[in-house]
Amino acid sequence: MLFHVRMEVNLPPAMPAAEAAALKQVEKEQAQALQRAGKWRHLWRVAGQYANVSLFDVESVDELHQLVSTLPLFPYMTIEVTPLCRHPSSIRDDDR
Amino acid sequence: MLFHVRMEVNLPPAMPAAEAAALKQVEKEQAQALQRAGKWRHLWRVAGQYANVSLFDVESVDELHQLVSTLPLFPYMTIEVTPLCRHPSSIRDDDR
Amino acid sequence: MLFHVRMEVNLPPAMPAAEAAALKQVEKEQAQALQRAGKWRHLWRVAGQYANVSLFDVESVDELHQLVSTLPLFPYMTIEVTPLCRHPSSIRDDDR
Amino acid sequence: MLFHVRMEVNLPPAMPAAEAAALKQVEKEQAQALQRAGKWRHLWRVAGQYANVSLFDVESVDELHQLVSTLPLFPYMTIEVTPLCRHPSSIRDDDR
Amino acid sequence: MLFHVRMEVNLPPAMPAAEAAALKQVEKEQAQALQRAGKWRHLWRVAGQYANVSLFDVESVDELHQLVSTLPLFPYMTIEVTPLCRHPSSIRDDDR
Amino acid sequence: MLFHVRMEVNLPPAMPAAEAAALKQVEKEQAQALQRAGKWRHLWRVAGQYANVSLFDVESVDELHQLVSTLPLFPYMTIEVTPLCRHPSSIRDDDR
Amino acid sequence: MLFHVRMEVNLPPAMPAAEAAALKQVEKEQAQALQRAGKWRHLWRVAGQYANVSLFDVESVDELHQLVSTLPLFPYMTIEVTPLCRHPSSIRDDDR
Amino acid sequence: MLFHVRMEVNLPPAMPAAEAAALKQVEKEQAQALQRAGKWRHLWRVAGQYANVSLFDVESVDELHQLVSTLPLFPYMTIEVTPLCRHPSSIRDDDR
Amino acid sequence: MLFHVRMEVNLPPAMPAAEAAALKQVEKEQAQALQRAGKWRHLWRVAGQYANVSLFDVESVDELHQLVSTLPLFPYMTIEVTPLCRHPSSIRDDDR
Amino acid sequence: MLFHVRMEVNLPPAMPAAEAAALKQVEKEQAQALQRAGKWRHLWRVAGQYANVSLFDVESVDELHQLVSTLPLFPYMTIEVTPLCRHPSSIRDDDR
Numbered sequence: 001m002l003f004h005v006r007m008e009v010n011l012p013p014a015m016p017a018a019e020a021a022a023l024k025q026v027e028k029e030q031a032q033a034l035q036r037a038g039k040w041r042h043l044w045r046v047a048g049q050y051a052n053v054s055l056f057d058v059e060s061v062d063e064l065h066q067l068v069s070t071l072p073l074f075p076y077m078t079i080e081v082t083p084l085c086r087h088p089s090s091i092r093d094d095d096r
Numbered sequence: 097m098l099f100h101v102r103m104e105v106n107l108p109p110a111m112p113a114a115e116a117a118a119l120k121q122v123e124k125e126q127a128q129a130l131q132r133a134g135k136w137r138h139l140w141r142v143a144g145q146y147a148n149v150s151l152f153d154v155e156s157v158d159e160l161h162q163l164v165s166t167l168p169l170f171p172y173m174t175i176e177v178t179p180l181c182r183h184p185s186s187i188r189d190d191d192r
Numbered sequence: 193m194l195f196h197v198r199m200e201v202n203l204p205p206a207m208p209a210a211e212a213a214a215l216k217q218v219e220k221e222q223a224q225a226l227q228r229a230g231k232w233r234h235l236w237r238v239a240g241q242y243a244n245v246s247l248f249d250v251e252s253v254d255e256l257h258q259l260v261s262t263l264p265l266f267p268y269m270t271i272e273v274t275p276l277c278r279h280p281s282s283i284r285d286d287d288r
Numbered sequence: 289m290l291f292h293v294r295m296e297v298n299l300p301p302a303m304p305a306a307e308a309a310a311l312k313q314v315e316k317e318q319a320q321a322l323q324r325a326g327k328w329r330h331l332w333r334v335a336g337q338y339a340n341v342s343l344f345d346v347e348s349v350d351e352l353h354q355l356v357s358t359l360p361l362f363p364y365m366t367i368e369v370t371p372l373c374r375h376p377s378s379i380r381d382d383d384r
Numbered sequence: 385m386l387f388h389v390r391m392e393v394n395l396p397p398a399m400p401a402a403e404a405a406a407l408k409q410v411e412k413e414q415a416q417a418l419q420r421a422g423k424w425r426h427l428w429r430v431a432g433q434y435a436n437v438s439l440f441d442v443e444s445v446d447e448l449h450q451l452v453s454t455l456p457l458f459p460y461m462t463i464e465v466t467p468l469c470r471h472p473s474s475i476r477d478d479d480r
Numbered sequence: 481m482l483f484h485v486r487m488e489v490n491l492p493p494a495m496p497a498a499e500a501a502a503l504k505q506v507e508k509e510q511a512q513a514l515q516r517a518g519k520w521r522h523l524w525r526v527a528g529q530y531a532n533v534s535l536f537d538v539e540s541v542d543e544l545h546q547l548v549s550t551l552p553l554f555p556y557m558t559i560e561v562t563p564l565c566r567h568p569s570s571i572r573d574d575d576r
Numbered sequence: 577m578l579f580h581v582r583m584e585v586n587l588p589p590a591m592p593a594a595e596a597a598a599l600k601q602v603e604k605e606q607a608q609a610l611q612r613a614g615k616w617r618h619l620w621r622v623a624g625q626y627a628n629v630s631l632f633d634v635e636s637v638d639e640l641h642q643l644v645s646t647l648p649l650f651p652y653m654t655i656e657v658t659p660l661c662r663h664p665s666s667i668r669d670d671d672r
Numbered sequence: 673m674l675f676h677v678r679m680e681v682n683l684p685p686a687m688p689a690a691e692a693a694a695l696k697q698v699e700k701e702q703a704q705a706l707q708r709a710g711k712w713r714h715l716w717r718v719a720g721q722y723a724n725v726s727l728f729d730v731e732s733v734d735e736l737h738q739l740v741s742t743l744p745l746f747p748y749m750t751i752e753v754t755p756l757c758r759h760p761s762s763i764r765d766d767d768r
Numbered sequence: 769m770l771f772h773v774r775m776e777v778n779l780p781p782a783m784p785a786a787e788a789a790a791l792k793q794v795e796k797e798q799a800q801a802l803q804r805a806g807k808w809r810h811l812w813r814v815a816g817q818y819a820n821v822s823l824f825d826v827e828s829v830d831e832l833h834q835l836v837s838t839l840p841l842f843p844y845m846t847i848e849v850t851p852l853c854r855h856p857s858s859i860r861d862d863d864r
Numbered sequence: 865m866l867f868h869v870r871m872e873v874n875l876p877p878a879m880p881a882a883e884a885a886a887l888k889q890v891e892k893e894q895a896q897a898l899q900r901a902g903k904w905r906h907l908w909r910v911a912g913q914y915a916n917v918s919l920f921d922v923e924s925v926d927e928l929h930q931l932v933s934t935l936p937l938f939p940y941m942t943i944e945v946t947p948l949c950r951h952p953s954s955i956r957d958d959d960r
Contacts, residue, residue: 612859623850660812667804
């Protein structure tokens with residue numbers, strides 16, 4: 001199942017640079033592992049913002065929440081989840 | 097270049113059913129032609145709404161507007177365009 | 193899987209009373225059949241509004257959209273879907 | 289009487305981890321006690337957010353406020369309360 | 385129990401004046417009967433708007449919805465309900 | 481003259497508990513004095529929120545601002561003022 | 577007492593031009609009479625919009641509502657009222 | 673003086689195609705005359721919308737309103753005006 | 769030229785009282801000098817808020833920005849500027 | 865390709881003045897270099913706000929994001945990007 005996820009990051013200005021860098025590094029590793037596992041299907045940067053638009057492909061809502069809520073930047077993100085389904089005008093049965 | 101496009105359709109309640117069906121049929125044909133041409137990369141239905149989330153892959157903003165504004169349902173749609181770019185954590189150089 | 197669905201109904205003032213009554217009658221029958229089937233788990237009226245808050249229990253997002261988008265009042269409703277999952281403080285493994 | 293309650297938690301980034309953990313532990317105990325008492329009928333996590341959707345079943349608005357405002361996380365939550373009532377299409381007289 | 389209710393009226397411009405006048409007359413009679421019965425405790429006009437702020441004093445949420453949703457102008461009103469309770473700084477045990 | 485006032489309190493998380501308690505104590509005393517003087521006609525808690533809905537009965541807008549802006553919690557409140565007047569369907573000439 | 581009033585006009589597209597012109601003519605006459613009477617202290621057009629910003633100087637909220645709600649365009653306007661009072665940095669005791 | 677103007681067009685669905693075409697033709701002629709006169713400095717289409725972003729260069733706010741409010745599509749447009757001035761980091765004294 | 773300016777002040781809770789008092793004193797002096805110069809035509813307090821509604825009468829947008837952006841509280845204010853012009857129903861050619 | 869970019873700056877009140885001045889100096893230098901390179905076509909101050917409206921002229925969305933996200937004030941800005949294209953009523957083929 002596909003879920004459209006918009007994540008916007010707001011790190012507190014007072015966070016030390018080293019702490020921010022460490023968080024971002026782990027975030028990147030987890031994001032890449034999830035992409036390789038086929039769970040995080042697409043990951044794009046929103047132009048001009050510290051935000052992304054992503055497509056997740058998961059077995060259940062619980063799995064989605066488990067993946068997203070354990071990202072290191074989760075406490076600093078505003079996240080919106082939109083469930084998607086097949087569009088009748090799509091030329092693909094399984095557009096992911 | 098990739099653009100995230102959200103389209104929400106609001107047909108006037110007074111539109112005759114045959115007129116609506118004809119518009120939707122042409123809309124579907126154009127959407128499928130654009131998908132086959134690789135311009136309209138993804139097309140998903142937003143669950144519970146007469147709306148879609150789409151990804152367009154075009155040469156320029158002018159081409160994007162040309163494609164979207166000539167859809168038969170364009171006069172009845174509320175459309176939001178968000179430019180996307182490569183995310184530094186993406187595992188693909190060319191995620192489309 | 194559980195989805196929280198808020199539906200707000202806006203019938204056009206010009207709709208003849210008999211047409212509205214017929215739509216509502218079929219809507220009620222479909223809603224009750226889905227409740228008996230266990231798909232539409234809860235259905236509450238929002239006090240003071242022509243709106244409801246509902247819980248759907250479905251196999252997939254596609255099933256959810258199929259059920260909701262074939263309701264007779266669908267063209268006249270503003271619908272918001274929120275995916276839900278197990279809360280770590282819930283005392284039930286399967287709160288539906 | 290049923291009330292739909294949406295709670296969103298925003299802990300200050302500067303709160304020490306031990307203090308946050310202690311607050312959450314007491315919050316969980318109170319939430320579970322209220323669930324066992326039948327006052328907090330449903331408790332679901334909103335996917336992708338540090339937020340929940342809950343159903344409270346109380347004798348009065350005063351009881352609802354008493355229960356919610358004494359939660360340890362109350363000072364850190366944005367809360368919206370929506371009163372619910374029986375829906376004419378519900379198949380149950382007492383849907384809770 | 386007290387509920388704060390804000391009602392905003394939007395009659396369709398095409399409604400014949402006689403029909404609007406008849407609706408308003410019945411609305412007024414019902415509103416006054418509910419005031420005399422002590423259910424509709426306060427009714428104030430919002431300055432500069434076709435809107436009111438009201439206080440209802442009812443036994444239950446169901447009773448509130450029953451009273452409000454059977455007003456003749458209900459189909460033309462946008463209504464917001466806010467449950468109220470005793471304030472700890474109130475000098476009255478029963479401020480209605 | 482009647483004014484509908486909605487006050488929402490947001491104390492900074494870093495404020496020492498003793499300072500907050502002292503502010504609230506003086507706030508309560510001023511609120512009760514104004515109620516006894518007939519200036520602050522009604523004071524209700526909004527269920528589930530650190531907020532109130534109040535009715536002020538004052539001689540002028542200047543008096544209203546004088547009373548509200550000298551409350552000790554004023555610097556920490558978001559306040560909305562709505563002027564009210566007699567509703568033509570009210571059964572009372574002087575509903576306060 | 578001074579009230580800041582913002583009025584935005586939305587005439588239905590289907591209104592005959594003669595009817596609109598007649599409404600506007602009476603509106604203008606009433607607005608000018610109120611200005612001459614000192615009740616409507618200022619009347620400015622918002623650049624680029626069919627809207628105005630006005631200052632009313634009235635004895636009471638009831639008088640304000642009486643003046644505004646009897647304007648011929650009242651049913652077609654969205655109106656916001658903001659009560660104003662003396663600013664401590666004003667150099668005038670009676671800035672109107 | 674420079675003003676940033678955003679115009680969004682909403683023609684009523686019931687407007688006959690010939691009437692719409694005539695309005696748009698006159699609109700285009702006026703827009704081009706104003707561009708040639710140097711008053712309407714820039715005119716861009718917002719991608720995916722029946723909307724434009726424009727820069728006007730006028731002598732006064734009154735002139736701006738006079739130019740915009742006499743466009744044939746004015747009654748069908750939602751318009752927002754933002755006054756602009758020289759930016760201290762601009763490399764041009766007169767960026768128009 | 770006239771501009772409607774709404775200013776809302778938000779001083780950080782951590783600002784020392786003496787610093788705030790000094791800022792406000794200089795702000796007051798500048799505001800009064802601008803009033804005496806005829807640039808800041810009106811200055812009213814919004815009832816119940818640490819905010820004002822003002823009318824500026826300036827030669828250009830650049831002058832307006834120069835005056836407003838050099839106020840000592842400028843870094844702590846949320847400001848909205850609305851350009852105004854003569855209203856056709858005004859009885860004065862030069863309503864300031 | 866043209867992109868309309870609105871940038872609003874919010875520096876944390878606790879930032880030392882020297883740090884803010886240094887950031888702004890580098891920001892200014894980068895902004896001026898980009899203007900001289902023809903990438904940052906227009907840069908205007910929004911009157912009364914610490915904000916600007918800009919026009920960027922770039923080869924791709926990626927280039928736009930690269931330019932904007934490496935500005936020293938980027939972490940402190942709220943940025944909105946709107947893609948623009950040729951307007952059919954423009955008198956210029958290449959309005960930049």
